[in-house]
Amino acid sequence: MLRGVGLRKVFKTGLFGGKRIVAVDGVSIEIEEGETVALVGESGSGKSTLGRILLMLIRPDEGKVFFDGIDLTKLRGKELKRVRIKMQLIPQNPEEALDPRWRIYDSIAEPLRIHKLVDKSEEEDRILELVKAVGLKEEHLTRYPWQLSGGELQRAVIARALALNPRFIVCDEPTSMLDLSTQASIVRLLMKFQKMFGISYLFITHDLELAKVVADRILIMRSGKIVARRVESPS
Amino acid sequence: MLKVEELRVHFRTEFGVVRAVDGVSFEVERGEKFTLIGESGSGKSVLAQSILRLLPKNAYVSGRIIFEGRNLLELGEEEMRRIRGRKIAWIPQSQSSLNPVLTVGLQCAEPVMEHFKTDKKSALLKVARMFEFFGMGRGRISDYPHQFSGGMRQRVLVAMGISADPEFLIADEPTKGLDASKRKNIAELFEKIDKTMLIITHDLEFAERVSDRIAVMYCGEVVEISPAKEFFREPLHPYSKGLLESLPSRGLKPIIGFQPSMINPPSGCRFRERCEFAKKICERAPPESIVDGRIVRCWMYAERGWA
Numbered sequence: 001m002l003r004g005v006g007l008r009k010v011f012k013t014g015l016f017g018g019k020r021i022v023a024v025d026g027v028s029i030e031i032e033e034g035e036t037v038a039l040v041g042e043s044g045s046g047k048s049t050l051g052r053i054l055l056m057l058i059r060p061d062e063g064k065v066f067f068d069g070i071d072l073t074k075l076r077g078k079e080l081k082r083v084r085i086k087m088q089l090i091p092q093n094p095e096e097a098l099d100p101r102w103r104i105y106d107s108i109a110e111p112l113r114i115h116k117l118v119d120k121s122e123e124e125d126r127i128l129e130l131v132k133a134v135g136l137k138e139e140h141l142t143r144y145p146w147q148l149s150g151g152e153l154q155r156a157v158i159a160r161a162l163a164l165n166p167r168f169i170v171c172d173e174p175t176s177m178l179d180l181s182t183q184a185s186i187v188r189l190l191m192k193f194q195k196m197f198g199i200s201y202l203f204i205t206h207d208l209e210l211a212k213v214v215a216d217r218i219l220i221m222r223s224g225k226i227v228a229r230r231v232e233s234p235s
Numbered sequence: 236m237l238k239v240e241e242l243r244v245h246f247r248t249e250f251g252v253v254r255a256v257d258g259v260s261f262e263v264e265r266g267e268k269f270t271l272i273g274e275s276g277s278g279k280s281v282l283a284q285s286i287l288r289l290l291p292k293n294a295y296v297s298g299r300i301i302f303e304g305r306n307l308l309e310l311g312e313e314e315m316r317r318i319r320g321r322k323i324a325w326i327p328q329s330q331s332s333l334n335p336v337l338t339v340g341l342q343c344a345e346p347v348m349e350h351f352k353t354d355k356k357s358a359l360l361k362v363a364r365m366f367e368f369f370g371m372g373r374g375r376i377s378d379y380p381h382q383f384s385g386g387m388r389q390r391v392l393v394a395m396g397i398s399a400d401p402e403f404l405i406a407d408e409p410t411k412g413l414d415a416s417k418r419k420n421i422a423e424l425f426e427k428i429d430k431t432m433l434i435i436t437h438d439l440e441f442a443e444r445v446s447d448r449i450a451v452m453y454c455g456e457v458v459e460i461s462p463a464k465e466f467f468r469e470p471l472h473p474y475s476k477g478l479l480e481s482l483p484s485r486g487l488k489p490i491i492g493f494q495p496s497m498i499n500p501p502s503g504c505r506f507r508e509r510c511e512f513a514k515k516i517c518e519r520a521p522p523e524s525i526v527d528g529r530i531v532r533c534w535m536y537a538e539r540g541w542a
Contacts, residue, residue, distance in 0.1 A: 042414045042415070042416055042417075043385070043414045043417075044384075149275075149276075149493075149494075150275070151493075179274040179275055179437060180274065180437060180439065180478060180481050180482065181274065181477060181478060181481040181489055181490040182274070182489075183481065183487075184481035184483075184487045184488060184489035184490075185489035185490075187483075187487060188487065188489055206414035206415050207415060207483065208415065209482070209483040209484040210483040210487075212483070212484075213483045213487050
């Protein structure tokens, strides 16, 4: 379903771009329908950059990204936006993922509004349905991000990611800022939605134990390269 | 070495009184590494800050904190200054705890100069030796915080904490925000330090590796105190069990429900609404029971009342 071929990204930093950092160095990756692939590595290994390249939030210097056979690196503007409906990101820090000046309701509604998929009354129904599915209460919708706990915020972020019925989600360390028992409930929630809707996940984490529980396959990344691949037996 | 008795820390806020620490007692013995585990909002950081009297003015603190025969809660500010950093040192969380415009060497040397009245040069020499011991290289004392990675910054903070050779160390979430291999490095570093320590963390793997004894905090109360080995082999309190079972390697099983409010905590056992074993009697506050030398606050272990 999603395929990255020969991806490479170099960031230039320092005075006049004199310092070069190879974040992703010739990576090929394939994710099947309904599959969870865990990308494990230390901080700075390039795993978040790779995740963002697959969503075309960062354009690679070399290589191609195919979604259902369509080469995303060739698409621009409106065409890319149309494909993006099916792809989502759950970022690491839920406190930074939501606009602090917006009520939770508006944050969850934003993707629906951007893509103009529903009218006003449908929007409300859809959001209530989403909020229930992720285990929040209706009263959370009128609150602002600072009034919610980390676990509640991450549930709101998940609701927003699910709003457009995506087929592929990059989960970028979705639980690393959360408490242990909250981590367990958030991960269980993500696994439940995968079963229900057949979503594919790229699950980025530095916790190998967590990767073993959630993933069908594990890729280990170091210094921009995938250095090991292994298949997990179902648990 | 350090004895905490019936400690209560309450904050008056516009929403009501937050009972962050609500009747906690424990004792840290000389030479041991005593770890407080618990989730965010359980009160563990507030507890640690109350020992050094670092809390804001709206905190109402009662109980006793006995250190070297003196109740720290009764000391004057001047006496506290002589204890902070010199007798009891604080290792803060790595994020933004360092001054960005001073070299790390100077920041680590400050406690030495302050408490021993030594000159800058010999204080820096002492810090350089410490950096070497922690595997950072002497030369790095003249670098600035932004030149260090997260794991290295945490080492700098540890070095700063022990630079004045304190007798007692308090470390607040030393592995927060670090990835697996860096957490391992910090654990190795902690094993190397031969001092009495109070460690606050919710990183259970780290706790298992470095601690001698574990105290579990839930909603402002300590619900269990056990030797680390026994705790990880067989936790007693239902909350301790739930916490361990939510580890990915132990089943990734969430604890049902949410943490209760600290303004209006449930009466009786504070965990009862989330506990699978809860009974009628749990509506009353559970007594402290001693099981094989371990302390647990749960009716299941009480002499009378459960069966």
